[in-house]
Amino acid sequence: MSKPKLALIPSGYKSGKVYSILPNDASGDFDFTRQSIGTRVRKDGLIEEAKTVGSITNELLYSEEFTGLYWGTINTTITSNQELAPNGTNTADKLQRTSTSASYRQHSISKSSTAKKYTTSVYLKKGSHDYFALRTQGSYPSRVDIRFRFDTEQIYYATAVSNFTLYDYGVEVLANDWYRLHYTYETDTYNNINVSFSPRHSDGNIDSSDSGSTAHAFVWGAMVSEGALSDYIKTEGSQETKRVETFTDVPRLDWLNSNCPSLLLEPQRTNYCLNNTQLHLNSTLSSGATITLTGNYATAPNGTLTATRLQATGSGSNYAYLSMNGTNPTTDGSGGGYYRSSVYVKSNTGNTQNIILFAAGAPSPYTREVTTEWTRIEILGYRPANAKYTYIGYSSGADSDLDFLAWGGQTELVNSYASSLIYTGASAVTRLKDECINGGDSDLFDITEGTFFVDVTPYINTSSNHYISLNDGGSSDRFVFIFQSNGTQVRLFGVSATVNFLSHYQNITFNQRNKLAVTFKEDEFKFYLNGSLVHTDTSGSMPTGLNQLDFSENNGNRNFEGKVHDTRVYDRVLIEAEAIELTTL
């Protein structure tokens, strides 16, 4: 079988990217976003918050010494060590302007003659007046101008000029009236940038005329680093680098129940089980039976000593429960609708035990087996009102003397499946959705025939269809696998020059692995599923201008939900034997 033009077999990633195996020039890599933390199961079976580890360098020298020895003075004065800095040392400097319009303290950084994405940050404390201006400039007029007000605690003006692009900016409000300002931008291709700070009486940029000449502020901890904002790093006469962990936009290669990792793409979900790694903090409910909770008793599925020991003794219709969702499970609407609760359990006696997992409106049986290995057990409840209680422990049907471990409770307002674990404390917590889009380009997909193959575990989403599409960046030309909200079908859909020429619904089993392929050329389209040719269409034009592969619609909506094991695009029609071999489970 020939090599595919694009092959995504999940293995390599960094924050914001999923690497394709082929091609190896990065043109087939996917953009990835998830603006929150998410957890995954590692190869060794432990649960962890997905992260990437890299290094960050403060390229700005003398980050706490703003004197004229190291920084350009430009009509400003510095008095060193005049204020307690955010780290508690007396190292913050007083920066004061003069009557000259251009009053600012400046430092330059040499860089390569390419555009770079940087973040500038600095700690500020109010001195005399409310305004402070900042600028990072390449080859004039290319720059970013930032204006901050101490009284409103906000950056009220942020503008990129000419060949600079501004991505982000913000203010951290800190103790003792300190602020950390930051802004992220892409530079021009000039081989140098200048970073400038200016205290001001009134509104304006660093070089604008001002209504007064005596404004001052306290400054400390300036930093310029590549990429997004990170923790502050002190520098003196040389750049300093330290190791950093990134948790957002990190693709999750998940090893749950598999010897190979898959790319986990989940929708937004909220966990209403409070204190889910400290379940002993939640309330108990008993009648006749007894229950004892011991917190931080044993090693949990994430390798930490946070599992709760639950001992319960009862008989007959007595009961003794841990209320998994806590005593104050937040609001959740006026009621109605399903909720799915899950929790990791393990026997603490060396023997298998039967326990009760109970939820409102849940059909029996409520008995669950607890083995000597950590296992995630689930129950589907239905809310009669706003309640979504889930209990675990002793009741009729359980062994009379229970001694087991519990950890990682999760309650989601869905009926479909329990998603990856979301850590909670005293509040409900939402993990945001995964988005993996924009793989490949027009050169890669400049094909007149081909094969589009996906090996995926689609999750059921009863509220909306979800997509995997090879498209032209719009909806005029595309091949799409549409996983239907009925939870039983996938639709193969083809559009050429806005004409819908191909539509076939095929039954599949969701929440299980499926291998799908469409081979395509003019007037010959074949759909293979799990080793069988399931549909042939002998009329239709080829879509043209294909330039991206998305685990979503072409516009980023209706993201695919499930696991991606393999994805390929070939520039030829695989013969039937090849397509069957490729799609055989």
Add this chain to the structure above:
Amino acid sequence: MIKVGKYIFDNEAQAETKIKGLGVDKDENGNEYPTHSHAIVRLGREVIEEGETDAEGNVIKETVLSEKYLIDVVWNGIEEHPYGWKSYAVTPSGEPLHNFYGVDYLENKM
């Protein structure tokens, strides 16, 4: 760039109207889906007094709910509340009912 907003609307219908105003479409099966990139979490009606149930799920005391309806949002790519949202924005004191995983509310507050 993301910003986090917390809102209390007068009632659920008003909240749903505001959410719908951000953009929705329908798929071929008639299901509505959002066409915007913001993340909405419907926290539901405000609890005035917690209810109680027994272990069989029988309601011992009904939960008392306000008509007020709570929503948390991660705004994506905008720096101000959309039109019609600002007057319903709130800043909770103490521990909030809800957080986004790893997203510091105060640091990213709209």
